[in-house]
Amino acid sequence: MTRTTPPRPLDIEALFPELAAFRGTTTRLHPRPGTPDPSVSSVGGPLLWPADEPWPVCDEAHGRGRGRRPADVHRYRRVLDAAWARDPASGPTDEEQDLLGELRREHRIPGASETDPLPLIGLAQLYRRDVPDLPAGPDDYDLLQVFWCPFDAHGPSRYGLGLHLRWRRSWEVGEVLVPQPPVVGFDGFVPEPCVLHPEQVVTYPFAGLLPEELCARINAWEEALEEEAEEAEDEDAEEPPGYQYDLSIPPGWRAGGFASWHATDPYPMDCPACTTPMHLLLTVDSSEWDGGSGSWRPLEDGDRSARDGATPTQVTVGRWGELNVFACPADPGHPHRWSIQ
Numbered sequence: 001m002t003r004t005t006p007p008r009p010l011d012i013e014a015l016f017p018e019l020a021a022f023r024g025t026t027t028r029l030h031p032r033p034g035t036p037d038p039s040v041s042s043v044g045g046p047l048l049w050p051a052d053e054p055w056p057v058c059d060e061a062h063g064r065g066r067g068r069r070p071a072d073v074h075r076y077r078r079v080l081d082a083a084w085a086r087d088p089a090s091g092p093t094d095e096e097q098d099l100l101g102e103l104r105r106e107h108r109i110p111g112a113s114e115t116d117p118l119p120l121i122g123l124a125q126l127y128r129r130d131v132p133d134l135p136a137g138p139d140d141y142d143l144l145q146v147f148w149c150p151f152d153a154h155g156p157s158r159y160g161l162g163l164h165l166r167w168r169r170s171w172e173v174g175e176v177l178v179p180q181p182p183v184v185g186f187d188g189f190v191p192e193p194c195v196l197h198p199e200q201v202v203t204y205p206f207a208g209l210l211p212e213e214l215c216a217r218i219n220a221w222e223e224a225l226e227e228e229a230e231e232a233e234d235e236d237a238e239e240p241p242g243y244q245y246d247l248s249i250p251p252g253w254r255a256g257g258f259a260s261w262h263a264t265d266p267y268p269m270d271c272p273a274c275t276t277p278m279h280l281l282l283t284v285d286s287s288e289w290d291g292g293s294g295s296w297r298p299l300e301d302g303d304r305s306a307r308d309g310a311t312p313t314q315v316t317v318g319r320w321g322e323l324n325v326f327a328c329p330a331d332p333g334h335p336h337r338w339s340i341q
Helices: 017-022 070-086 094-103 212-232 243-248
Strands: 024-028 121-127 143-148 163-168 199-203 279-285 322-327 337-340
Touching: 070 094, 121 279, 143 279, 163 322
Parallel strands: none
Antiparallel strands: 024 199, 121 143, 143 163, 279 322, 322 337
């Protein structure tokens, strides 16, 4: 089934014609539970990875000998979802609660050292034929594959992500390899297998990156709408539309377009190899929509709540945020950078 973004609550360019010069597009990926195979774009599905090529591993020093087993994470979710679907009032039975407790248990890997090669989790793969706004890869590479370490123990803070991206030529791959780590440090690193329903939509830059005068006018317009809503004293009235959450950057997994900087002030994302300003490659989001961005909920999802339909991948970034990955437009083979918002 396709996924269709509802029309925006209003035409923002009619109010601010200057925005036409900044208009862009982004491809909402709309992942939904399914059974993808290596030949298609997916989140959490088997990747098209050659059996004779070493699978990416994390060899940074950090604990990796204790955690939840990926198979237990998947089964836990299935049991819990089935219980709530069967009985929304009371949920899991006593027997199911016992099983869920067992599936939540952490396991220890005897003899594991802090530098043992740890297989990365295959998070997603995107074929350029499927995703209109996926930036070009090096040369004629047509497939982007995304991996991450199942422990948030990287970088100077020792709480950062371990991210790995790989471009490849899909037609060169024969027999496929699909390993996974024995345990994970956090179940939010484990994606559920999802097929994608790419949809290209219009997008505009984060307000703080627009010209100062235009940004100030948008802020003043939003404040006026909020004051009108408060004066109306209508408890049943909907929240007035806002540039950030309704009119510019859609939530959810997406490729290309503009990054949101709602958690931090914008800061330069320049290529570490050549200093060229980088472009957004991919956004990995914890949810497809939430209470503040419900206007982006696809039409096909009807009146489903955020709890019921907005977290199909079960991936969690940071504290329920989003991961923005940037690539160098001058040379896609240069190192990537990322920001968590």
